[in-house]
Amino acid sequence: MHRLIYIEEAVADHPRTKAICARFPKSTKVYCKHYGEVFNRKGQNFRLQKQSPALILAHKHKNHVLNAPDGYGIGGQRNYYFSHMLNCLYDCRYCFLQGMYRSANYVIFVNYEDFQQAIVDTARQHPDEALWFFSGYDCDSLAYEPVTNFTSEFLPTFSQLPNAHLELRTKSLQIRTLLNTEPLDNCIVAYSFTPAALSQALEHGVPSVEKRIEAMAKLQQHGWRLGLRFDPMIYQEGFEKDYQQLFKQLFSRLPAESIHSVSLGTLRTPKAFHQNMVNLYPEEKLFAGRFDEQHGMITYAKELEEQMTHFCYDQLMQYIPQSLFFACTPPE
C-alpha cells in the first residue's frame, strides 16, 4: 500500500497507469509535470522515505537501453541494461541505490513499449552477435511483479529475439508468472545471495536464503535456466565458513546442470555514493570496517578482496565447471 501515488500528467491516462492505480484504490493520487520534481529534488532523506515509500508513475523519454558498466556481465561482449523501475522494495544496506538516489520512492516508467522497441532496435543492430540485457540494475527484476507485470510484458519481446539474452536479477519469490510461462532459452533467472547470517543482518525485507533456494528449485524444475550471483561478497571475520556453508546449501539443492552461470563480485561503491550511505547509516557495522579507495571506488583492502575472491572461487570450483564462472570485476 502506498499512501501517495505521484503521477506525471502526461501518463495520467496511460492504460498501465490506470491498471497500477486500480491496485491501490485507497492511495491518494498527486499529479506532477515531471517525476524529477518529486524524485530528484534536493532536501530529501532516503532513510526516512524508506519507511513509507511512495509510488511514482512516469514516462521515460530517452536512454531506454544503456551500456552496462564495466564488469557487469556474464561473458557476453555486448552488455546492456534497462530500468523500467528505479529503486527496490528491499533494503539491502550495501546497495548503491541508497547512495545514488535522493529519494527512496519507487519510480515505474509505464511506457514499456519504448523499452521493448529500444531492445529490438539494439538487437537488430547486431544480428550476428549475442547481446545481454540486464533488467535488475536499478531495481529487483521480480520483486514488484504483481504491480508491474514486468516479466509477462517483456518475455514475449525476448522470445522473438534469438540473439538477445535477458538476465532477470532478483532476490524475490515472485515467480508465479515464470512458472506459468514456457521457459525461454535466452532468459536467465539469476538470484543474488550473501550467507544467511549476513543476509539477516544486512538485507532487510529480503526473503531468507532458504526461501530463495526453494524458489530457484521450482524454477529449475519448470525448466528455467538459473544464475547465481555472489555480488557483492561481504566480509566478516570467518567469512570462509559462511560462504562455504552457503555454497554447500545451494549446490546440494540445485543440480549443477541447471546452473547457467555463477558470478562473484567484490563490494565496490563510487566514493560519493559511499559517503552518502555512511551519512544515512552512521551506526551501520558494514561501513565501520576498513575500506580503501581505488580509482574513485570505495572497496575492501586489495589483499582482502583477493583473499575473498580466491577463496570463494576455489570453493565454487568444487561444484561447477570453470566455464560457468564469471568474475564481476571492472578492469583497472
Added chain:
Amino acid sequence: MINIITALQCEARPLIDHYRLRGNAKHSAFRCYQNDELRLVISGIGKLAAATATTYLASSDTQTTSGWLNPGIAGHADHAIGTPLLAHKLIDAASEQQWFPGIVIPTPCASETLTTVDRPEAEYRPGTMIDMEASGFYAAASRFQSCELIHSLKIISDNHNQGTGQITEKNTTTLIHDNLSTIDAVISELQTLACQQNRIEKAPVECDAFMEHWHFTTYQQNELRGLFRRWHALKLPTAPDPNDFSQLTTSKAVLKAIKEYLDHQPVRFYGASS
C-alpha cells in the same frame, strides 16, 4: 523540537493553551511561544511574513533535525468546513513553483493540494485548498530541513456554500481547537521522526573529551566524529578514551592512531554463525 508557524494569533491560541506554551520575551521580531518540545511563532498574514518567521525560528534552532508544521485555516471549493487536510503538494500561485512534501508519517487525515495566493481571491480554484502562507513557509523551511519533516496542515474554513465573509477570529479559534487531536497526532509523529533523526546524527559523546586534549580543525572534527561513529558501530568493548592516546602530541597523530586501531578490529555481524 517541533517548530510551528501560524499566521494569526487566533490560530495559535488553542495550540498555546493546549501545549501550555509560554511567551518568550527574548524574541522581539515575532511573537514566540515555547515549551521544552515546541516553539511557535506567529508570522502575520502572507507568504513573505511566513518565510521570514520560518527563517527567524530556524536561525535560533539548536537541533540538527527539527520538525516543522504550519497549521492554519484554508479555503476549498468543496470540502466541508472543519475538515483537516495535510498538504501533499504546495503551489505558489504567483511563481507557479511547486513542492511535494514527503509524507512518511502515519497521517490522521486525508491530504490535498494547497495553493498559496498573494491576495484573497473571489473564486475558488478547483481541486486545491487556498491559503496565503504555506508556500513561503515551505520554501524557507526546506532550506533547513528535509521534506519529510515539513508539513502544512489546514482546517477548511470556507467553501462554495459558506464563503470567507463568515470567518471570524472566534470561529477560527474554534476550528483549530476542534481539530487539536489531529494536529497533535501530526506533531507527535513529527517528533518521533525528528528524534530518530537526531539520534542518528548526534555526535559521539567522546568528541568533547578529545577536543579538550588536542586542537582539531573543523575538518578534523568531522573526521573524529566519523571515526568514533565507526568505533561505536563496531560495538567494541571499550569506549574511546583520550588517556589511551596521551603519548601523542598532535591531533593528526591521534586521528591516524584511531583509524589504524579501527582498521584492525574484527567485523562480525550479529546473528552470524559461529
